[in-house]
Amino acid sequence: MxxxxxxxxxxxxxxxxxxxxxxxxxTNVPSPLASNLPAWSTSAFAGTLTALSGASSVPHHTTGGTVRMGGGQDxxxxxxxxxxxxxxxxxxxxxxxxxxxxxxxxxxxxxxxxxxxxxxxxxxxxxxxxxxxxxxxxxxxxxxxxxxxxxxxxxxxxxxxxxxxxxxxxxxxxxxxx
Amino acid sequence: MAYSQPHPRLSVLSNSSLSSVEHLSPTTSSRYSIPSAPSINTALGTNKQALSRPNIYDRNLNKPRVTDVSGAAFSFLFSEIVQYTQKRVSGINDLERRLNTLGYRIGTRVLELMVWRAESSSKTPKREIRLLPSLMSIHTQVWRAVFGKPADAIEKSVENADEYMIIDNDPSIERHISVPKDMSQLSCSSFTAGIVEAVLDGLGFPARVTAHNTPTAQFPTRTTILIKLEKSVLEREELLKQ
The missing domain is CATH 3.30.450.70 (Beta-Lactamase)
Incomplete structure (x- = not known):
């Protein structure tokens, strides 16, 4: 954290x-926003929203991949x-x-x-x-x-x-x- | 390799002998092997430079037991300040403005330090948010912190709702100053006005503060610090009243 x-x-x-x-x-508070979004969501906003939600509890995609959303740690x-x-x-x-x-x-x-x-x-x-x-x-x-x-x-x-x-x-x- | 014992200067000046030993801890000692390194570091402003000197962060902010500054020393310093400033300005207004600016720099510090001393031990530290209590605290606390005694009076202007006056019958910074006749407009208390302006600004009550000589028979050096508040301050006070 x-x-x-x-x-x-x-x-x-x-x-x-x-x-x-x-x-x-x-004490991990579950992220309401991330849990509302289905994991397979392909919505154009999904990435932005995840980034904006900004919690470290959101899984990161930053390791080595081309997708860099950083879970709001940006x-x-x-x-x-x-x-x-x-x-x-x-x-x-x-x-x-x-x-x-x-x-x-x-x-x-x-x-x-x-x-x-x-x-x-x-x-x-x-x-x-x-x-x-x-x-x-x-x-x-x-x-x-x-x-x-x-x-x-x-x-x-x-x-x-x-x-x-x-x-x-x-x-x-x-x-x-x- | 570090010096085998603390540098004599450090052991005298730093607050505790402990901290001077800390300064020579292995993490920072390597640079002692190059004699010129510290000065280069200082010039570049790197992070480690401050460690070799006793620094403000090691000191205690609370009042030392002896709190009074020598009046003679201060008078001498202040007279030099006024002379220095006077050589660099073209008129009385300019001189007062400069003194005000110098006072402003003091005021920002006085405010932080004064409130820290009063509030840092409290459980819920408070700020002043209303105008009148703030003015009262300037009249008593700030004056006491700076001059050692509260100001003599605080008045509200009858004609203008946005003007307040703090009156000092015998301002200590002017005690050894006699203003020449041709400069009778000048009030060296502009310095004090600057302090007041900074405090008001910091508290969120922007104002223009000036100093005026208002001598009486009893108090020939009586000085009025005139506070002219910005319009926004009065409007906000109106809103808060409701």
Missing amino acids: SLHLFVLSPSDTPIYSLTHHSTKPV RHVIQMIANASLDVVEDVMRKENTMYLKSVDKFNEWTISAFITPGNTKFVLLHESKNDDGIKSFFMDVWELYVKTMLNPFHTAHTIIRSGVFDARVRQSAKKYL
């Missing part, structure tokens, strides 16, 4: 992203889902005064959780299983690391975070909580 984290600047440009492959056991699909969730996030963050917005959006198997820092930087996390406390602890860690990054006088809210230490610390935290 993989998770995707995006850190977005106040103007919604991505300044950091991470794909984490969790080793924690998952980068652009992930990015699109994350992007689409911003609308909902922005709606909710005007009304809710908590920083951690759990499960604000769903797209098939993907659940989107977000964290808004006081300076309006957004952390968006795409995940498949429910793990509220872990995600919250993870977000808190990323927030601390982000604040430290911000304190660097050469960093502005719109600078892409390239620090290797930041990356290592986020990965460490992801391994611990996700």
